[in-house]
């Protein structure tokens with residue numbers, strides 16, 4: 001298991017819940033009429049096909065970043081608004097909310113991602129909700145997962161924990177999506193070319209150097225990225 005994910009799971013205080021989450025993360029699989037679907041390995045999976053975190057490893061980044069944002073919101077609710085929060089539910093909700101996305105993707109021969117046979121028929125939210133119900137997870141945790149798409153999903157958040165997960169999920173998706181979109185635009189302006197893909201670390205570097213050095217910064221960032229990728233070859 002990815003060590004960042006393992007550290008996050010360790011933060012769940014309730015022994016039974018921590019064990020249940022850990023078991024599911026260790027082996028994310030879904031069974032329909034005796035056929036078992038497992039999808040892409042969790043560590044390699046993007047978090048979407050075309051919008052936020054749509055590169056290898058994007059899903060783990062999204063889970064970890066969403067958890068940090070969610071914890072910051074928990075601090076604010078407790079310290080500023082004097083609300084009480086079940087952090088176990090928030091952490092578990094963040095870990096599980098998109099856990100079955102890899103089951104909905106497949107790696108195509110040209111190296112890009114597409115929808116899997118399962119993903120063409122059932123969305124990630126329905127898949128994970130059904131599995132949580134099947135495994136007897138707490139109702140309030142199932143609700144967090146069902147409500148994480150907010151207005152765009154089957155049900156809106158009805159608890160503070162579900163609202164926090166929804167807001168953190170949206171914030172991280174938007175942060176990632178906007179910075180990558182900006183970086184792709186900057187690269188297009190400088191080179192006239194549209195890059196096929198870009199990860200978030202590259203995108204943040206491009207936007208940061210544009211802020212500091214202007215258009216020369218974009219060129220510098222592209223050289224750095226090219227050099228890194230060159231180093232990786234052979």
Ligand SMILES: [Fe+2]
Nearest residue numbers: 097098125148
């Ligand atoms: Fe989702």
Ligand SMILES: [Fe+2]
Nearest residue numbers: 062097098169
């Ligand atoms: Fe998400």
